[in-house]
Amino acid sequence: MTFLKKLLEFSGIHPERVRTRWVSSAEAVEFVHEVSEFVEDIKKIGPNPLRMKAKEAA
Amino acid sequence: MSKKIKEHISKLLTQGRIKGFLGLKEENGNVMPHLFCDPKELNALSLGDWKKSGDTRYPLNQLMIRLTMEYPEETFAVLVRGCDERGVKELFKWKQLAEDKVVLIGIGCPDELAKACECEKPFPDSLIDGPQGTKAENEKVARVEAMDLNARLQYWKTEFDRCIKCFGCRNVCPMCFCNECSLEEDQLVGTGEVPPANPTFHLARAIHMVGRCIDCGLCEEACPADIPLRTLYKKVGEIISKEFGYKTGFSVDEKSPFHIIEVK
Numbered sequence: 001m002t003f004l005k006k007l008l009e010f011s012g013i014h015p016e017r018v019r020t021r022w023v024s025s026a027e028a029v030e031f032v033h034e035v036s037e038f039v040e041d042i043k044k045i046g047p048n049p050l051r052m053k054a055k056e057a058a
Numbered sequence: 059m060s061k062k063i064k065e066h067i068s069k070l071l072t073q074g075r076i077k078g079f080l081g082l083k084e085e086n087g088n089v090m091p092h093l094f095c096d097p098k099e100l101n102a103l104s105l106g107d108w109k110k111s112g113d114t115r116y117p118l119n120q121l122m123i124r125l126t127m128e129y130p131e132e133t134f135a136v137l138v139r140g141c142d143e144r145g146v147k148e149l150f151k152w153k154q155l156a157e158d159k160v161v162l163i164g165i166g167c168p169d170e171l172a173k174a175c176e177c178e179k180p181f182p183d184s185l186i187d188g189p190q191g192t193k194a195e196n197e198k199v200a201r202v203e204a205m206d207l208n209a210r211l212q213y214w215k216t217e218f219d220r221c222i223k224c225f226g227c228r229n230v231c232p233m234c235f236c237n238e239c240s241l242e243e244d245q246l247v248g249t250g251e252v253p254p255a256n257p258t259f260h261l262a263r264a265i266h267m268v269g270r271c272i273d274c275g276l277c278e279e280a281c282p283a284d285i286p287l288r289t290l291y292k293k294v295g296e297i298i299s300k301e302f303g304y305k306t307g308f309s310v311d312e313k314s315p316f317h318i319i320e321v322k
Binding site for chain 1: 199202203208209210211212213214215257261264268290293294297298302
């Protein structure tokens with residue numbers, strides 16, 4: 001992950017767009033918390049520039 | 059300067075220590091890879107690019123793998139620069155070459171070449187002849203890092219969009235020895251389109267260069283679209299070195315942090 005984030009950053013993609021977390025299947029609350037937090041963070045970063053370009057081209 | 063090398067190889071051949079020497083030969087003004095089995099042939103020996111990196115370099119390590127597959131019992135010598143030697147060391151670790159069947163004939167690169175390559179160690183440990191050059195600064199990576207995220211994305215997008223998917227970078231790469239390649243798997247990287255999935259195609263290759271890329275720069279020289287692949291893979295090497303303390307190809311004993319499959 002460390003490697004991937006650094007490489008993405010070098011290629012101009014926000015490193016916070018990828019995340020790994022280890023959550024057990026018994027920890028539902030933890031899971032919801034992680035996903036919600038990720039969604040919030042992603043919203044702050046905004047839409048993926050790669051995706052926007054694909055849409056513009058279409 | 060190749061006199062010392064010629065004498066050295068000639069000695070190895072006459073003593074029967076090696077079956078042949080894999081190097082470069084000059085014929086009618088062209089330089090090509092050649093397996094020297096007779097000391098008499100050595101007059102045609104060429105050392106390829108000497109002053110700057112150009113197009114007279116070949117993936118000798120790749121040929122070496124093919125050669126040792128055909129003749130697993132024989133010992134061969136191979137011409138190596140600093141980068142080639144790093145490659146050979148990694149290939150030993152990946153069990154693509156046998157350590158006791160390979161004799162290294164090392165040549166050092168002049169500072170001019172080291173600078174053009176931004177080489178970290180422009181001379182092999184098995185140095186027979188040539189200078190023991192100095193480490194060159196890594197400016198190309200720094201140039202990309204000076205840009206902000208958006209500019210970097212634009213930069214790489216423009217570069218990768220020129221890709222004609224010829225697979226030249228992969229085919230020339232002395233470290234790409236896999237029989238099956240993820241880049242050809244439709245489910246991993248979409249196939250059948252030019253330019254290939256941007257930036258997935260090139261980033262997938264970059265990730266696979268972890269613990270493999272020894273920064274020889276053949277990919278960039280082979281690329282017909284002049285994509286600065288070397289800058290990308292240099293960054294890969296830099297991350298591995300900074301974050302994981304691993305220098306690709308510098309030691310035979312130390313394994314890459316991503317080298318999790320133990321090959322016996």
